[in-house]
Amino acid sequence: MKLKEKVKNLPKEPGVYLMKNKRGKIIYVGKAKSLRSRVGSYFQSSKHQRFKTKVLVENIVDFDYIITDTEVEALILENNLIKKYHPKYNIQLKDDKTYPYIKVTEKEVYPRIFKTRIVKNDGARYFGPYTDVKAVNDILELLHDMFQLRTCKRDLTEKKEERACLNFHIDKCSAPCINEISIKEYNKLIEKSIMILEGKEDTLIKELDKKMQEASKNLDFEDAAKLRDQIRAINKVSKKQKIISDRLINQDIIALAQTDNDICVQLLIVRSGRLIGKENFIFTEANDLKETLTAFLQQYYDNAYYIPEEILLELEIDDLELINQWLSEEKGSKVELKVPKIGEKRELVQMAYRNARYNLKEYRFKNKFNSLKANTGVKELQEYLGLEEMPYRIEGFDISHVQGTDTVASLVVFENGQPKKSDYRRFKIKHGQGNNDFLSMKEVVTRRYSRLLKEGKKFPDLILIDGGKGQLSSAVEIISELGRPGEQMIGLAKREEEVFLPGQSEPIILPKDSQALYLIQRVRDEAHRFAVSYHRKLRSRRLTHSMLDEIPGIGPKRREALLNYFGSLGEIKNASIEELAEVSGISDKVASKIRSYLDEHIQP
Known part of the structure; x- marks a missing residue:
């Protein structure tokens, strides 16, 4: 049809x-x-x-x-x-960072406050996302020092500990584990911490100042001094945040800047009238501002734990009302998307635009600088190694395993000195002879280049093998057997960064400060990183599946449901019966069985 x-x-x-x-x-x-x-x-x-x-x-x-x-x-x-x-012609938010949140475990008898990158529907309270990790660490350090909150993971619902840990003795913890502080008093400290996280420092400072004056009148100078120090610490943190509005409003402010086919989306995060963070997202090969903004709103807020009441945009988009309706349904209350034309809000959008323009300029400058450096490295490499052709496209290999188990190989590609991640490939080694890097290298080189020959595709300008003469010889032998003996190949030995060429017994030592050496080190290190990450993934999956498969009543569907919900075996290990029962397909009875099995078989 x-x-x-x-x-x-x-x-x-x-x-x-x-x-x-x-x-x-x-x-x-x-x-x-x-x-x-x-x-x-x-x-x-x-x-x-x-x-x-x-x-x-x-x-x-x-x-x-x-x-x-x-x-x-x-x-x-x-x-x-x-x-x-991941369709080729859709604009996609490729920023895969997971932003940190501050988690308050309100359901615990003595709640904890800590940093996390995993948000779950577990009854806890989350604040964020924060774009500045240092700011998160500073806030947590302030709260723990000021209020002496516990940081341990001990379950304090039933029995108490016989003695407190070191943190209590150095005044870093109020020791709820030995009943040094009551639940009521501890929860007051948590409430004060939440006031700071909510941006209500002014209200808290007034309360603390009133208590300080009372303590001073009662000649309780030690308590008064503690309260004074707390007020100073809170003031120090709040001064770092720029006041945007005297209204305690939560806003996201979004603007875009464009040069050629590069677009920068700038996000300013305002909570309780204070600018607490900013982030920029670069879209390459994008040439339509409205289409890019629409894609950003859809993809960013689909993953956001918190949606503010107001989102200010620089320009109108076709789906404004539709996205407004969707965000309001997601939040459970009214969300307003606005395109301000005049006044204070327009000035905020203009501030976001100036940031977007600056960040895009910086991004393009860095790209241009890195491209020039990389191009120099390609030219130097041809010159130092006496290669017949300039190595515009380089393919690098590495092998990864632990004592011969879960052996994998990686292939990374650099073009004009820059990584081309869309062409990366990874391989499960099939020869089954354990710890044999030579055989593994032979296998992966055979599989890669026999396929290129079959598909009639061009070979790379340079093949880089991670290793010395032995690994290089294995690869050269395979390439020759495939009928391509003239391909440019080198081996890079890690210890002295020696470069080996086929048929030459003595290595070439590149100048330590040369861009040529820097380039092949980058290729080698990237191949190693890619191989190791794949190996760890396979090993983790094997161990996790093995552990979960041993639990009575857990089949493939429930195993996948648990992993999709918690993300890792470590998170499953720490989950309570109630949390386990929240997973689709896991009843209270099955959750109890899982918890009992984990308690019995996993040593604390």
Whole structure:
């Protein structure tokens, strides 16, 4: 069926469409108020279409669609499918950092306050996200020093400890574990801590000042001095935060700057009228400000634990009302997206724009500088090693295992001195002979380059093997057997950073301060990092699956549900029965069995 005929049979209802290329791969995901009219617009006259859309349409061979009840549902589904398939032509927020939160375990008898990057529906209270890790550490240090809050993970619901730890003796903890402080008094300290986290320092300072005056009148100078020090510490933290508004308002302020196909989205985070953090996100190969802003709002707030009451934007977008409705439903209360034209709020947006413009300029300068350095490294490498061709594309290999178990290999690619992560590959080694790096290197080189030959693809300009003459010889032998004996290859030995060339017994020592040495070290280190991370992932998965499979009543579905919910075996180990029972498919009875098994088999 031709595409235009298929479009005619589409429903006029809201939904999501998935464009596919000739290999059946999803290359674009979009939402529509009416599937028939939206999808049909792609196959009409291309005269007024943007260049990116024209390229997309040229690659569309087929499409699928999913009908939804509402446009908001389509918006949510679109975002989930983009995260799942990573389509080539969608704008994606590639920033994969997990921001820190401050967690208050209010359900515990003696609550703890600590930093975390995992947010769960566990009854605890979370503050954040914070973009400045140092600021989080400073706040936590202040709270623990000021109020002597506990940092241990001891369960204090039942029995008390016989003696306190060292923190109590150096005045770093109030020792609830030995009943040195009552639950009521301890919770007052937690309440004061929460006031600071909520930005209510002024109210807390007034309370502390009143108590300090009373202590002074009663000649209790020691308590008065403690209260004075607490007030000074709070003032010190609050001064670091710029006051944006005298209203205790929570806002996110977003603006964009663009140069060529690079766009910087600048986010300013205001809580209780104070600017507590800022973050910028760079989108490359993006040329539409409105499309980029829409994608950012969808993807950023889908992962955000906290959505403020007000979000100020620099420019209007087509889906403003739709995203406003979605965010209000997510928050459970009204959220307002505004595009201020005049006044104080417009000035805040302009401040965000100035930050975006500066950060984009800095990003492009660094890229240009790094590109020049990398290009110098490529030229120097050709010169120092006497290579026939300039090594524009370099492929580097490394092997990783622990005593021959879970052996893997990595392939990393650098083009013009810069990593090209989309071309990275990883391999599970199949030879089954344990700790044999030579055999592993032979296998991975064979698999890589026999495939390139089969697909008729070009070989790299330089192949870098992590290791000395032995590993290099193994790789050279394989390449020769494949009928490509003239390929440029080198081996890099770690100990003295010696470079070995095929057929030469003596190594080449590159100048320590040369960009050529720096380049091949980067390739080698990146290959090592990529191999080790894959090895750890496989090993962790094997050990985790093995442990969970031994628990009575836990099959593959429940195991996956537990891992998806908690993220790791470590988190499962620390979970209570109530937390385990929150997982889909885990009943109270099964949760109790899991907890009993873990308590019996895992040593504290």
